[in-house]
Every structure is written in structure tokens, then in C-alpha cells.
Amino acid sequence: SAVISQKPSRDICQRGTSLTIQCQVDSQVTMMFWYRQQPGQSLTLIATANQGSEATYESGFVIDKFPISRPNLTFSTLTVSNLSPEDSSIYLCSVEDRQGAGQPQHFGDGTRLSIL
């Protein structure tokens, strides 16, 4: 499966600031996915990032709060803006091994974000 590198692995941020998370894949992939996992909760999809087009956001997530870039087929960033304590979560990027509706997703190691 693809090797997915996420940076930073963890961060502690002040309220009102922003954090940009990077996701690098060792092979070209069409779609990259960004998830949030709040403490003690399961994973919730934030958005799907396609190269060369705007990200597709899920209900409850907006571009102003979670801007996403996808400059090429191996890289994406997620920014969490105007941080508040409710943003304390693990943020995960994932990719599909191969393009196809039935393919599983594999996850990066995640970014653990805490807000002071």
C-alpha cells in the first residue's frame, strides 16, 4: 500500500491561530481524503481533495474554516483556521490504493492538535 507521511505529528496551538497540515504520498493518487477524529469518537470525513479542482466538503465543514490545497497528485494540505478548543482532534489524511469504487483507504499517522 501507499506510504503516507503527515506533518506535523502533533502540535499545540493558541486560540485564534491557524495550523496547516501536510500530507505526502509516495505514489500518484487521484483522490485524497481528510478526516477528523475528535477525542473518543470515530472518524468523520471533512473533505475530498482532487488535484486541479476545488475540494468537496462534507456537511458541517466549510472552506473558510478548513481550506485545502491539492497542487499535485502526491501532496495535499489541510489548514484549520481560527482555532478554538473544539478543534482539538486528530486530523488524518487517507488515500485509496488503486482507483476504483471498492478500494479501501489507508491512513497517514495523523496530526494530534491541541488548543490552549
Added chain:
Amino acid sequence: QKEVEQNSGPLSVPEGAIASLNCTYSDRVSQSFFWYRQYSGKSPELIMSIYSNGDKEDGRFTAQLNKASQYVSLLIRDSQPSDSATYLCAVRPVTGSARQLTFGSGTQLTVLP
């Protein structure tokens, strides 16, 4: 009704026993089903995929799918303390452009030595 439901547990089994984890889903057109294992502080790791009705075995793991009942399960034979983790059921339809996974809330499994 949640789209993917799992018993949150915690589920405790003795070492060597069979652990049975269950998942139900609401979307009848779902065609792809996955089990992920997540250790505390780690990201989810894929352990099983299943697409057809019946059983699929991989080592100590068996996934069971019943589309008529909208039910998928994971059996772990000869459970080991290293199997202690949260197990996440994930479902995805094949229709249209819906490519995202919908996750259950996870079942926390503890295997007692």
C-alpha cells in the same frame, strides 16, 4: 438512525478465546465493507475488506457479510493481548461518485492475559 452502528463496548475476552465484533449499516446499496484496527494514539490500520455475502478468512481474522440483513461482523480467533484495540467498521456505497467511507463509532476490545 446512524448509518453505521457498532456496539461501543468495551468488550473483554480472555486470551485464546474468540472475539466477535458486530456492525450494522443502513444504506442498502453499500457494496464495500472494511474493518480497521486502531491502537490507542495510532491511526486506523486496515485489517479486512469484504465485498460478497459469506465469510472471508485471513489468518486469525474472519469477516462475515450478510447484505440481506445489512450486517457485517469480524471474528478474531485465538485472541491475543496484542489484539486489544478499537475496531472500526467502515462502509462505502459503489453508486455514483460516493467514494468516502462512513465509519461506525468503533468497538473497544480488551484481551485479558
